[in-house]
Amino acid sequence: MNGLPGTMTTPIVAMLCTRGMEAFLSNALSGMLRAGIAPGQVLVACPPNAEDGVRRAVSEHSLDIAVLPDASLPATADDQYAGFGSAEFSDISWAKIALIRRLVDAHEHIVYADLDIGWLRNPLPYLAEVARQYPIAFQTEGLPRFPPAICCGLISLRRSDRTIELLDTLLVQSRQSDHGKRIDDQAACQQLIARDATWLKDIYFLPEALFVNGLGYPLLQHAVAPVAMEHELQPYLFHANWTVGLESKRKLLAAVHCWFVDDGATSDMATPAPAAGAPIVAVLYPVFDVRGDVADHVRAWIDRQVQIAPKHFQIIVAASTETAIDEAALRRVLRPWDLLVRVPNARQDTELWNAAASAATAPWLLFVEAHGRPESDALAALTAWIAANPDKRACNFQIRNPDDYRVARLMKRWFAQIQQGWVQPTTWRRLHRTAYALRRDVFDRVGPLDRFGQFGPPLLSARLHQRNIAIATLPNSGLLHEDSPDITVHIDDTADYVRGELAARTAASDAEFFETYFGPSPFHGTNPIVPAGAALRLARGLLAAAWRQPGAAASLLRQALRLLPSLVPLRVRQAWLTAMIRLDAFLLMRLPLSGALTWTLFRDSHGYIVRAEQMKWMASNALPPLVESQDIGAVALTRHAITSLHALEYVGGTPLRWTHPACLLRLAAGRKVTVKLETRNLRPGLAAHHLQAVALGGKPATIEVDADGRAWLRVETPSTASGIADLVLIAPELVEPAVAGEPGRRLGLPLFGVSVEFG
Numbered sequence: 001m002n003g004l005p006g007t008m009t010t011p012i013v014a015m016l017c018t019r020g021m022e023a024f025l026s027n028a029l030s031g032m033l034r035a036g037i038a039p040g041q042v043l044v045a046c047p048p049n050a051e052d053g054v055r056r057a058v059s060e061h062s063l064d065i066a067v068l069p070d071a072s073l074p075a076t077a078d079d080q081y082a083g084f085g086s087a088e089f090s091d092i093s094w095a096k097i098a099l100i101r102r103l104v105d106a107h108e109h110i111v112y113a114d115l116d117i118g119w120l121r122n123p124l125p126y127l128a129e130v131a132r133q134y135p136i137a138f139q140t141e142g143l144p145r146f147p148p149a150i151c152c153g154l155i156s157l158r159r160s161d162r163t164i165e166l167l168d169t170l171l172v173q174s175r176q177s178d179h180g181k182r183i184d185d186q187a188a189c190q191q192l193i194a195r196d197a198t199w200l201k202d203i204y205f206l207p208e209a210l211f212v213n214g215l216g217y218p219l220l221q222h223a224v225a226p227v228a229m230e231h232e233l234q235p236y237l238f239h240a241n242w243t244v245g246l247e248s249k250r251k252l253l254a255a256v257h258c259w260f261v262d263d264g265a266t267s268d269m270a271t272p273a274p275a276a277g278a279p280i281v282a283v284l285y286p287v288f289d290v291r292g293d294v295a296d297h298v299r300a301w302i303d304r305q306v307q308i309a310p311k312h313f314q315i316i317v318a319a320s321t322e323t324a325i326d327e328a329a330l331r332r333v334l335r336p337w338d339l340l341v342r343v344p345n346a347r348q349d350t351e352l353w354n355a356a357a358s359a360a361t362a363p364w365l366l367f368v369e370a371h372g373r374p375e376s377d378a379l380a381a382l383t384a385w386i387a388a389n390p391d392k393r394a395c396n397f398q399i400r401n402p403d404d405y406r407v408a409r410l411m412k413r414w415f416a417q418i419q420q421g422w423v424q425p426t427t428w429r430r431l432h433r434t435a436y437a438l439r440r441d442v443f444d445r446v447g448p449l450d451r452f453g454q455f456g457p458p459l460l461s462a463r464l465h466q467r468n469i470a471i472a473t474l475p476n477s478g479l480l481h482e483d484s485p486d487i488t489v490h491i492d493d494t495a496d497y498v499r500g501e502l503a504a505r506t507a508a509s510d511a512e513f514f515e516t517y518f519g520p521s522p523f524h525g526t527n528p529i530v531p532a533g534a535a536l537r538l539a540r541g542l543l544a545a546a547w548r549q550p551g552a553a554a555s556l557l558r559q560a561l562r563l564l565p566s567l568v569p570l571r572v573r574q575a576w577l578t579a580m581i582r583l584d585a586f587l588l589m590r591l592p593l594s595g596a597l598t599w600t601l602f603r604d605s606h607g608y609i610v611r612a613e614q615m616k617w618m619a620s621n622a623l624p625p626l627v628e629s630q631d632i633g634a635v636a637l638t639r640h641a642i643t644s645l646h647a648l649e650y651v652g653g654t655p656l657r658w659t660h661p662a663c664l665l666r667l668a669a670g671r672k673v674t675v676k677l678e679t680r681n682l683r684p685g686l687a688a689h690h691l692q693a694v695a696l697g698g699k700p701a702t703i704e705v706d707a708d709g710r711a712w713l714r715v716e717t718p719s720t721a722s723g724i725a726d727l728v729l730i731a732p733e734l735v736e737p738a739v740a741g742e743p744g745r746r747l748g749l750p751l752f753g754v755s756v757e758f759g
Contacts, residue, residue: 011109018076019050022057024115029061030260031119036633039064047075093185094174101167114153116240118258120509123236125630127156134204135160142215152186162202214242220256279314282360286352287319291371295329307380318356320346350449350456372479381477394471397435398478411483429471430461455500462517498613512635520647522614534643535566541694541728570619577612625666629757641666659748661733670719672759681709682750692730
């Protein structure tokens, strides 16, 4: 029974929920499903008095999630939270071990998880591989000791003699006490391992960089490395332990963007009234891209404000320790209750805003750019609006632009169009980074600003919208945005935005959230950027397919011809776009052009900047190939080397992606592999003979399609020097009708998920 299993078994994730923990259960389920864990792999056990609440929470996510009422589980009274170290906590922890023991009899592989875990990626394929070698695996607590301090809040258990022995031994120990006090399951398990080191042969301690405990929360706050790094951490989950109390756990999860639900905790609360004489709003001023004298800009927020009591607002100036400023002149402007905060090695205004927000005590925070000039009644208008709208939580200032020089006129027209788009009913409102105000408790919950430069405020805006927090507009005052007269500043800001978006997309723990708000990555979508290597492989596959099926050769050759522009290397395409950007900048700044031509050049240049930065990023960030057995849901497909996928869409609430007619999968070389494509008959009548799978340099793949619309590809990938082989999947081309003059998408297969199993 202790031998290695011949095939991997899909684990079942089990959780235990008592009354009062429904919000944490909902958060855990939301994270699991976003990470690609199938609802049928999840089981929630509960005492009978919690069943109604558990079923309500589960029904909001999926009816395929199993609920197991169990009368042997201890019930908490009146939604009472059982704190760590209490007798109730000990009772629940031992009931958990007994529950796991019963579940191991029914399931080959159980992963038990506490409810205070935020799920970032699907760890089940990894844990299934671990279970092939070790029947038992524990998360660890990050303490400098050996054997490691284990955490019983996340355990992987494959049914084996040693697993059952461990659980049975613990249950015997549960009836014992330590100096008259009953210890909890975790301490008992730690003692068991300490007494008998032979357990170390059967127990795997999960890497703390992948299974992050509460002490590791800084790992998930996207600190900017001082040097270029070759890779990045990709944790599977974050466990909010090492802190006690539901609110502390929720705040810790929110701080690392692992709190996915809005339980309405702040939605109906009015702005807390400040103490007498305390500031209502804190102005957060970053010394970054000032475009003038710092003290003079700050003076506009103090001496030039009217109709507001001085004590009703506070100025917090934040500057990097590496930025030279005239502190003496600045302190002559600041008042005794204003602050100057120096931030070590700060490189972005987002870092400065966060530092200033941490120092603020006012119930409202006003985030401003350094080069915005406030109207004299800006703060008076904001505090009056706050008093008149106690239930509001976020607002933008009205932003004006000068129009007495060319770049300013371009910016004025550009921002007017952008902001007009924000208020359309088909989209969502954004915070205007020049000046926006947030209630302090909202920022504590949804922030901080991620360190993604120009992209930081849009990402924060998306999180606000996700939680149904509306962004209003201050009706009767605002700021003047001082536009740089040099177009290269706009070029640099646009490039910074693109780099920030791409970095944020890569780091995003919730791929579905990110794509919902910001669309597909440049690798994917209707008009993806296809690297030259991928284009060449796709073209070779299409030509091979045309050779095999002469009747379809015309269509296949047309598809190959469409790839010709992508055969140019990304670096060359980027260099060409960079040259066009420089040419347009020269024309815009140096020649007396008409307004219409100036606007056309400006818009074209903006598109070139975006595309050039995307190409630069793609050239250095190839998607990882599929080298291990795993199940991949539609949401997560774009995180792997699968070229030619369309954007995420939904059928009956279930996510899927269409492929382009030709799709490239990069797989481990020299391996027998079975690829299962879950199409669910969304393209009816599809049969095996309609499809081709070309393993470049290898033997033909066999294809089967079953009655439920599952396509099975079986192939032995050829050996290659790189260790990576290429499989081109080709389906008959479907073309959607044109809409509003725009051509329709070219479609191949609908994919609800892909499973890869290596032999």
